[in-house]
Every structure is written in structure tokens, then in C-alpha cells.
Amino acid sequence: MPAPSALPPAAERWRIVLLEDDDTSRHFFERSIRSHAGLDLQASFSRLRDAQAWLESNPADLLLTDLSLPDGHGLELIYRLKNLQPGCEALVISVLGDEDTVLACVEAGAVGYIHKDTHSQDIGQIIADVKRGASPISPMIARKLLERLRQPAGDTPAAPEAKPAVHLTKRETDVLRLIARGYSYAEIAEMESITKHTVQMHIKNLYSKLAVHSRGAAVYQAGLMGLVAPPGQ
Structure with missing residues (x-):
């Protein structure tokens, strides 16, 4: 030192x-x-x-x-x-x-x-x-x-078809927003006046609808959906 x-x-x-x-x-x-x-x-x-x-x-x-x-x-x-x-x-x-x-x-x-x-x-x-x-x-x-x-233009995969909009319930949206803000399952349960088990069920549904497998990926999707502020804002 x-x-x-x-x-x-x-x-x-x-x-x-x-x-x-x-x-x-x-x-x-x-x-x-x-x-x-x-x-x-x-x-x-x-x-x-x-x-x-x-x-x-x-x-x-x-x-x-x-x-x-x-x-x-x-x-x-x-x-x-x-x-x-x-x-x-x-x-x-x-x-x-x-x-x-x-x-x-x-x-x-x-x-x-x-x-x-x-x-x-x-x-x-x-x-x-x-x-x-x-x-x-x-x-x-x-x-x-x-x-x-550097992938040659001719080898560039065709643009994927637009994915249908993901439809989340109000509760799922609230839970996703709280996940993105870093709250634990227990804290979310208390804030939403639901059980921890119910929070886990909502998160399971969120992962399925968003086609993700982790909190980090869910947060990234939340950013794309405008549920958390984009970087720099």
C-alpha cells in the first residue's frame, strides 16, 4: 500500500x-x-x-x-x-x-x-x-x-418476427417493479399484503411470460418494458 x-x-x-x-x-x-x-x-x-x-x-x-x-x-x-x-x-x-x-x-x-x-x-x-x-x-x-x-451481411439471420405483447396482470406488474427495485420476497409480500408463497407464484408466472430464468433477466426485461427507469434517467 x-x-x-x-x-x-x-x-x-x-x-x-x-x-x-x-x-x-x-x-x-x-x-x-x-x-x-x-x-x-x-x-x-x-x-x-x-x-x-x-x-x-x-x-x-x-x-x-x-x-x-x-x-x-x-x-x-x-x-x-x-x-x-x-x-x-x-x-x-x-x-x-x-x-x-x-x-x-x-x-x-x-x-x-x-x-x-x-x-x-x-x-x-x-x-x-x-x-x-x-x-x-x-x-x-x-x-x-x-x-x-463482422458477420457478413449475407449471413445475418433474418430479423425475428415481432413478439406478441406480454400481458401482465396489475399484481404481476407491481411485483416485477418491486423486484427491479431490489426488494426481497418477504418485503414484497408485506408491501402487497399477500403471502410470500403468493409472491413466489407471481414470480414463477412472470418468468414464464417473460421467458426468463433469473431475477437479473427479469429486471432487464422490466427496463425494456419501461417498468424501471432506463440507465441515465
Whole structure:
């Protein structure tokens, strides 16, 4: 860690919040961030809800987040970040590297996407690069995206037929909106004056109607449907 005399003024250091459920990875990232004089690790969490609660009342400059978390999907927090803190950037680091996940994160507001394929990379330096205006994407992910963009016009699949509008009941819409805002099943049950079991049944129906299999994907669809504010608004 840099000597105190080597640290720049607090106002010049980027305030970092880390969200990573794997203890080994989290400790590695913490050490890397602390080794850079221009970065200030403000808080480190293993649960999405704890990170969200902290961000609701504390300023930050960058959120470094994993996606697969014990209590939700990092995409949920990225979506809400622009409402919680419009000036805070989001940087993803995850073992997930498929095109759809990467694009969903970028569309939600992430400034970069790093594949968690090795512990040898200096995440602190990557964040410092973001501070200077970079938008880092791991080479293996960038290659996949470029291949998709370079697909010959003749090989481009025909545009899919428009999907019929998804018809949600008022209760399903309310539950989806609350999921997108990060509330737990128990909290939703209390707010809607229904049982937790009923909430779970509504969510099962939502997943079926939206053709999704996770909270993160449901939140993404909620954004497309205008049930949660798009990034930046």
C-alpha cells in the first residue's frame, strides 16, 4: 500500500465500492485496489442488498461488481445505479462471458466488462484506466463481440418476427417493479399484503411470460418494458 505521504488529496482519489461474493476473489481485488494511490476502497460487500443499501446513502465514483451473487444478479444494481448515483460508473468482472450478458450490462450502463479468467490481472490498474476515460473489455469478450459485428451481411439471420405483447396482470406488474427495485420476497409480500408463497407464484408466472430464468433477466426485461427507469434517467 502506498505510504501516506504518497497519497494524492482525498478529493482526487476515486471512491470504489466492491461487490464480490467469492472471498478469495474479493480479498484479491481489495489488495489490488488499495495498492493504487489514486483509488480509495470505501466499502466491500458479498451481498447485493448490502451494497445497494450502502450506495443509497454514501457517494462513490465506481462500483466494481460480479454478476452471479447469492441474493440476486449484479445487473439489477447496475440498472439502479444511475438513479442512485448518476455520477458513479459500473465495471463488471465476471466468469460469464456470453454476448447477451455482456450487451445487457453495457446497455444497463456498465463502462467496461472484465472476464474473471485469471487472478493475474491488476484490477486496480484497470480501474485507474477507467478513471482516465478508458472502457476496458477483456480480449476474449471483445473478440466475440467483434465476430458478431463482422458477420457478413449475407449471413445475418433474418430479423425475428415481432413478439406478441406480454400481458401482465396489475399484481404481476407491481411485483416485477418491486423486484427491479431490489426488494426481497418477504418485503414484497408485506408491501402487497399477500403471502410470500403468493409472491413466489407471481414470480414463477412472470418468468414464464417473460421467458426468463433469473431475477437479473427479469429486471432487464422490466427496463425494456419501461417498468424501471432506463440507465441515465
